[in-house]
Amino acid sequence: MKLDLDAISVSIAGRPILDQVSLTVHTGRFIALVGPNGSGKSTLLRTVYRARRPDAGTVRLDGRDLWSMSAAEAARHTGVLMQEQHSGFEFTVAETVALGRTPHLGMFDRFTRSDRAAVDDAMTRTGLIPFRNRRVGELSGGERQRVLLARALAQQPRLLVLDEPTNHLDIRHQLDILELVRELDITVLAALHSLDLAAAYADSVALLDAGHLVEHGPPEEVLTPTAIRKVFDVDATVHHDEGTARFALRPRCVCPDQPCRWSCRTRRHTPLTEAADAR
Structure with a gap:
């Protein structure tokens, strides 16, 4: 799925957060958003997963205006993994991952064979089959993050949005999550703090500073000493x-x-x- 962000602007309480940011993420590509705190990374992602309507500009999925879609249709296309998500710790892993099928079900629909297959596939991809009957609250932070990724994958999205997916994880679990994402072969837009991880896993990097897109391109061309000094000080x-x-x-x-x-x-x-x- 191709994602187009065209001149996105957002202000909060009269304060500009994003100023005419334009970015294209081509089908199957992994794009990392990097920049200091307050640069607008999370706000830009929120316009993509419909948590905040932009004040100006357009978000398009395969040429269609995202905000003209119903919430359920947009959710069928877009999976989201945020930096801090609290799921019901009393639920089992399988029950939590199954929640990812919600956008595909009507109010009175029951799980079908294809729904169960999607849940099993998501748990297999994330290595969660041995944990399927465990309570989420019994798992480590890295394991819980994998459960939330599996829930997003159970939606069978064509676009995956990640907001600091490695936040609070140790090095091994950071690598585990990004290795999983890199192998999915779907379109990915991810905000990352670590420049090393962005350079290692992203096809290209979008560098943000104070709500402006400073540069976009291959990591080795964007993340130069000059650019890092200018943006991160x-x-x-x-x-x-x-x-x-x-x-x-x-x-x-x-x-x-x-x-x-x-x-x-x-x-x-x-x-x-x-x-x-x-x-």
Whole structure:
């Protein structure tokens, strides 16, 4: 499914959050949204999964205006995994994943063979079959995140929207989630904090800053030391390892001497003579 965001603008309480952001996510591509806190990543995602109507601009799925669809139709197309989702911990894994079929069911419809197959497939993909009868509240954070991903997959979406899906997860579970997503072969739009993960898993990166789209393209072209310094206000060294970028980040050097004579551990340095006088 192709996603087109055309000149999206959003203001909240009179404060501009997004300013005419335009972005295209082609079918089957994984696009990562990166940027500092407050750059508009989550707000942009909310316009895609219909949590917030944009003040201006259009969201299109395969050329159709998303906001002209019914909520149920939009949900059939779009699966969502947010950074903090609270599901009924008293439900079993299978019951929770089955909730993903809700957009496909009428008020009085009962589960069919195809519904059960979709749930089983989602649990198989996410490695949850051995947990199917466990209560969600008994699982670890990483396991619960897999349950919520499986619930989204049970919708059989053509577009998957992820808002910081690796938040609060340890390194192994971060990689597990993104490996699963990368193998789905569907269109993915994900907000990620980690530049390393964005570079490793995304086909392209959209860099946001203060509600503006700064750059969009392959990770190695977008996530440059210059761009990182400008947007995140940190210094970066980029290492390329077998085609994947790795980032060494440090506080931005503001020393008068270039190159810096000290190890830049703070934003500002006290000259040695002043430090001696202070003692």
